[in-house]
Amino acid sequence: MVDNAGATVPLPLDDLDGATDDVWRQMLAVNLMAPWYCARAGADDLRAAQDGVVVNIGSIAGLTGSGSSLPYAVSKSALHGLTRSLARALAPVRVNEVAPGLVMTRWWAGNEERGRELASAALIDRETTPEDVASAVLGVVASRAITGQTVVVDGGQTL
Template sequence: MMNLKGKSALVTGGGTGIGRAVSLALADRGAAVAVNYSRSRAEAEETVREIVERGGRAIAVRADVSIDAEVREMAAAAAEALGGLDILVNNASITRHIALDDLEAAEDEVWDTLFAVNVKGMFYCARAAAPFLKRSGQGAIVNVGSIAGSTGLGSSLPYAVSKSAVHGLTRSLARALAPDIRVSCAAPGAVETRWWAGREERMRQLAGHLPLQRITTPEEVAELVVTLIGLESMTGQVVTLDGGQTM
């Protein structure tokens, strides 16, 4: 198991789903973790409690990642509380469920809201964290994308396009921040999170059509994120974890 003792990490959307799994995985390897939340305060605080109960160190920090001023305050607060920042996991993301061919339903508000969080939010977080990550000497950013960004299929057309933008953002940031900070992207397929609440039968049907006939777990995505953090020769790459769906 990778040893991250002495390292500190900020995980956006860190209290639920993939973000929670990433927060726990980083803490289990010795990192101090700032668990970001926007609305899921109870879940973030529960994640912090679990980390502390396991003998780790963590804090919960609120910020809406689509608001630059809040992001800058969050990064500074996390760095101060944890003694710096070595790792940023850009996980916070939202979607809207709209049939792909319903172009009229993809209104301006949907585009603006999804891009504000999913794309600009990740950029804001990277920009705010960059000065702290550079000081660490081995800074790493992992963005959480999606196979929707490669296939064009997803919960909505704006969501798929936003994730394609995340993949592009990863490559651009990798160039902009090299050699001080490595930037990679984990692109999962279907993941068993609360997103599937009320859609469990659809999830089971999808699993049956995948080559590996299983849906990816948040813990598996967290393992990929941790692996990307540890690979010192990797930057600018988008790595897929989807049960063989896109091969």
């Protein structure tokens, strides 16, 4: 199972008034609770499978505390904790997370120049692509000795 839903409400990190209860509820509902509900609903089938695997799609915002908004970063940080706890709770089902950095997708439509500027902080001289993220997902699915881990796919952006 790959939990790939995500949402954000772009707000400056210091806009504490903009981080309303409704924004918090939305970020936690999509970025934390949805993967929880999926894992809980699929737990029996995952355990019955010969090699059940869950991959949560996180974000480097959960590691850095920065990102499109404070509620977004916190919700993705909570997903890291959920990933580790589910790895324990569902074992021998393997539960991991792939945490992309900036990936130029439709989310950046109209802000491509700013996105490329931010992505230029990466150590390797190319943007992270959706294919890079997909390869990381396939990698943690294929590696039967990895569980409870967060794999960062950001071209060295957070080093």
